[in-house]
Amino acid sequence: MTELIQTLWPWSAFVISLAIGLLIGLERERSPAAKAGLRTFSLVALAGTIGALLGDRTGQPWLLAAGLLILGGMMIAAYLRGEEAEDPGTTTIAAVVVCYGLGAMIWYGLYDIAVALAITATALLYFKTELRGASQRLSRKDLVSILQFAVLSFVILPVLPNQEYGPYHALNPHHIWLMVVLISGLSLVGYAALRLGGHRYGTLLTGFFGGTVSSTATTLAFARNSKENPHLTGIAALIILIANLVVLLRISIVIGVVMPGLWLPLSSMLLGGLLAGSAFVYLLWRRQEERPAPPELVVANPAEIRSALSFGGLFALVLFAAAWLNDVVGKQGIYAVALISGLTDVDAITLSSLRLYELGNLGTKQTAATILIALLANIVFKCAMASGISGLALARQILPGMAAVAGGLAVAWWLI
Incomplete structure (x- = not known):
């Protein structure tokens, strides 16, 4: 599996990033109050990989950080303009930040850790009710x-x-x-x-x-x-x-x-x-x-x-x-x-x-x-x-x- 990924690099990096974005986005699509779903999270993961690629190839690592700031600002602005007062959207914003970071990790070859973290993040999002009940x-x-x-x-x-x-x-x-x-x-x-x-x-x-x-x-x-x-x-x-x-x-x-x-x-x-x-x-x-x-x-x-x-x-x-x-x-x-x-x-x-x-x-x-x-x-x-x-x-x-x-x-x- 590792040899296959390395052979198809860099295309495989974007494929894995897309899969991670779809996984997290699929869970967020279930939430009516969430302003990000399948398409948004897929694009966010791809943006993380693109930011890491550009920073790596141009020698400008600030490009990756700049992309994160832009995405975070856009998500916060989307929620500030929204009408749903019951959900401040902090969970989805945090998920977007994590998804962007996972996309960047894929480019740097940390795909095993990134996939494991993506599954963990999705589980945390999905089991919201159970986790809240457990804490209570x-x-x-x-x-x-x-x-x-x-x-x-x-x-x-x-x-x-x-x-x-x-x-x-x-x-x-x-x-x-x-x-x-x-x-x-x-x-x-x-x-x-x-x-x-x-x-x-x-x-x-x-x-x-x-x-x-x-x-x-x-x-x-x-x-x-x-x-x-x-x-x-x-x-x-x-x-x-x-x-x-x-x-x-x-x-x-x-x-x-x-x-x-x-x-x-x-x-x-x-x-x-x-x-x-x-x-x-x-x-x-x-x-x-x-x-x-x-x-x-x-x-x-x-x-x-x-x-x-x-x-x-x-x-x-x-x-x-x-x-x-x-x-x-x-x-x-x-x-x-x-x-x-x-x-x-x-x-x-x-x-x-x-x-x-x-x-x-x-x-x-x-x-x-x-x-x-x-x-x-x-x-x-x-x-x-x-x-x-x-x-x-x-x-x-x-x-x-x-x-x-x-x-x-x-x-x-x-x-x-």
């Missing part, structure tokens, strides 16, 4: 937490030193905080999806998004719901099992991001547990004669500064303890840490074991065993918690499913 459903606290996540990612992370400190050189502030950003980001995506519509789509998505945010919180919440409303026991069991299957998906994503070289062997182990658990969830789903709507799941925003600091501290502690015990008593040391820390949090020990693998302290089989022990400890803890809160009715439904997950994980690990 988020509370002030949610928006503050999103801003806090931005601070975690773009303010704190860049200034942290990227070097090892402490005994065993196990503590790297930049690496630790990067893992905090990764886990908080994954959880925040699930939290936002849960807040924006997960409850409206029933059991499967409630369990999926609940597990993305916090499988422990989801297990606790629905164990309580099962105790208070015994007729919801079947639905509660399904949601708890689904949420805990999502833990395996989360870990697979984390491994793929942090240590891609280990993704295949470790994900094969996780896949064993996922397949075994999914088969049981399917059977349990088929046995449900009645599927009432699940109660709303209320969880804390995972991107809050306090939550991030708590996970960062836990991760640093687990990382140091694992490195120390690995040095003192060998591989059994990290297995002990996995057993203890896995009771409440699998992410921290997973990241710690990946870090030790990177430092050469663990092999593939030992890293997989560490994650397996943490997962098994986590499964036992959640089964005990759910059974202790809700009683035998819930326990009879979740214990076989959790046992299936544990058995699938163990068999798959043995085959690594």
Whole structure:
């Protein structure tokens, strides 16, 4: 594709610009108040390419900027002369400016980025109603937490030193905080999806998004719901099992991001547990004669500064303890840490074991065993918690499913 574009250059530049203008213009044509549609946006994209061409060939880069000023002025004047007071037209004017810039990018050979941005811009324009509704459903606290996540990612992370400190050189502030950003980001995506519509789509998505945010919180919440409303026991069991299957998906994503070289062997182990658990969830789903709507799941925003600091501290502690015990008593040391820390949090020990693998302290089989022990400890803890809160009715439904997950994980690990 790239070679074909280069062969047909410069005609292909104008063809791609025309396609971008038609794409954005097609969406704007739907808006009665918009004073620019298919023809206008197509011409604007072509004008951007022409401006870039002339500036490039004549050595006068100001021609491109002059074209942008002329187009912007014309669009503003068109809206000032208009009669529609309900729409100031700022969105369309902004879209014209973007379209002009995309046309210029095409001439400079940035067609991959330009096409991706054109699709993104069209989606933003098309989903106006959904985006507005989403922003209205988020509370002030949610928006503050999103801003806090931005601070975690773009303010704190860049200034942290990227070097090892402490005994065993196990503590790297930049690496630790990067893992905090990764886990908080994954959880925040699930939290936002849960807040924006997960409850409206029933059991499967409630369990999926609940597990993305916090499988422990989801297990606790629905164990309580099962105790208070015994007729919801079947639905509660399904949601708890689904949420805990999502833990395996989360870990697979984390491994793929942090240590891609280990993704295949470790994900094969996780896949064993996922397949075994999914088969049981399917059977349990088929046995449900009645599927009432699940109660709303209320969880804390995972991107809050306090939550991030708590996970960062836990991760640093687990990382140091694992490195120390690995040095003192060998591989059994990290297995002990996995057993203890896995009771409440699998992410921290997973990241710690990946870090030790990177430092050469663990092999593939030992890293997989560490994650397996943490997962098994986590499964036992959640089964005990759910059974202790809700009683035998819930326990009879979740214990076989959790046992299936544990058995699938163990068999798959043995085959690594």
